[in-house]
Amino acid sequence: AQSVTQLDSQVPVFEEAPVELRCNYSSSVSVYLFWYVQYPNQGLQLLLKYLSGSTLVKGINGFEAEFNKSQTSFHLRKPSVHISDTAEYFCAAPSGGSYIPTFGRGTSLIVHP
Amino acid sequence: NAGVMQNPRHLVRRRGQEARLRCSPMKGHSHVYWYRQLPEEGLKFMVYLQKENIIDESGMPKERFSAEFPKEGPSILRIQQVVRGDSAAYFCASSPIAPMAGLSYNEQFFGPGTRLTVL
Numbered sequence: 037a038q039s040v041t042q043l044d045s046q047v048p049v050f051e052e053a054p055v056e057l058r059c060n061y062s063s064s065v066s067v068y069l070f071w072y073v074q075y076p077n078q079g080l081q082l083l084l085k086y087l088s089g090s091t092l093v094k095g096i097n098g099f100e101a102e103f104n105k106s107q108t109s110f111h112l113r114k115p116s117v118h119i120s121d122t123a124e125y126f127c128a129a130p131s132g133g134s135y136i137p138t139f140g141r142g143t144s145l146i147v148h149p
Numbered sequence: 150n151a152g153v154m155q156n157p158r159h160l161v162r163r164r165g166q167e168a169r170l171r172c173s174p175m176k177g178h179s180h181v182y183w184y185r186q187l188p189e190e191g192l193k194f195m196v197y198l199q200k201e202n203i204i205d206e207s208g209m210p211k212e213r214f215s216a217e218f219p220k221e222g223p224s225i226l227r228i229q230q231v232v233r234g235d236s237a238a239y240f241c242a243s244s245p246i247a248p249m250a251g252l253s254y255n256e257q258f259f260g261p262g263t264r265l266t267v268l
Contacts, residue, residue: 078262
C-alpha cells in the first residue's frame with residue numbers, strides 16, 4: 037500500500053525567502069503524486085500534480101515540485117514566498133491499485149514578515 | 150460555476166445527538182467523496198458515492214455513520230449518537246467522471262468543509 041510521509045509538521049520562513057516542503061512516498065509501481073494547499077477555514081485546492089513525463093512540475097502561485105524516483109521524493113519548492121502563502125500543505129498519492137488518495141499529515145507553512 | 154458547497158460550515162452537537170452534513174457537488178459532477186480530517190492529521194477517505202449508489206465505503210466506521218447521495222438533492226453524511234471523538238473537519242469532494250484505478254487520476258474538487266464539535 038502507498039504511504040505518504042511529510043517530514044516537517046511546521047516550516048517557519050521569512051517573507052521572500054525560498055522554501056522547500058518535503059514529501060516522501062513508498063511504492064513499487066508507477067505513482068501519481070499531488071500537492072494540495074489548504075488556507076485557513078477553507079477546503080483543499082490542488083497546487084500541482086505529477087502523472088508522467090517531465091519530473092519537474094510547475095503549479096499555481098509560483099510553486100513547483102520535482103519527482104525523484106531514486107529518492108522516492110516529491111518535494112515542493114518556491115523560490116520566494118509571500119505572507120499569503122501561509123497555509124497547510126498536503127502531499128497525496130493514490131494507494132496502489134486504488135483511486136483514492138492517501139494524504140500526508142500536512143506541513144504548516146508559516147511566513148513571517 | 151459555483152464550487153463544491155457544504156453546509157453547515159460549523160456544527161455543534163452534544164454527545165448522543167445526530168449530526169447531518171450536506172454536500173452539493175459542482176454542477177455537472179455526479180461523483181462525491183467524503184473525507185475526515187482529525188486535528189493535526191491528513192484527510193482520511195470515508196466513502197465514495199454516485200447518484201443513488203455507494204461505490205466504496207471502506208473508510209466508513211462500521212457503526213453510527215452513514216452516507217447517501219439521492220437522485221435529487223445534496224449528498225448527506227449522517228452521524229448518529231455522536232461522541233467527542235467524532236469532532237473533526239469533514240470535507241466533501243466531487244469529480245465529473247469516475248476515477249480509474251491504476252491508470253489515471255481524476256481530480257477531485259473540495260468543498261470548504263464542515264467543522265463538527267461534539268460537546
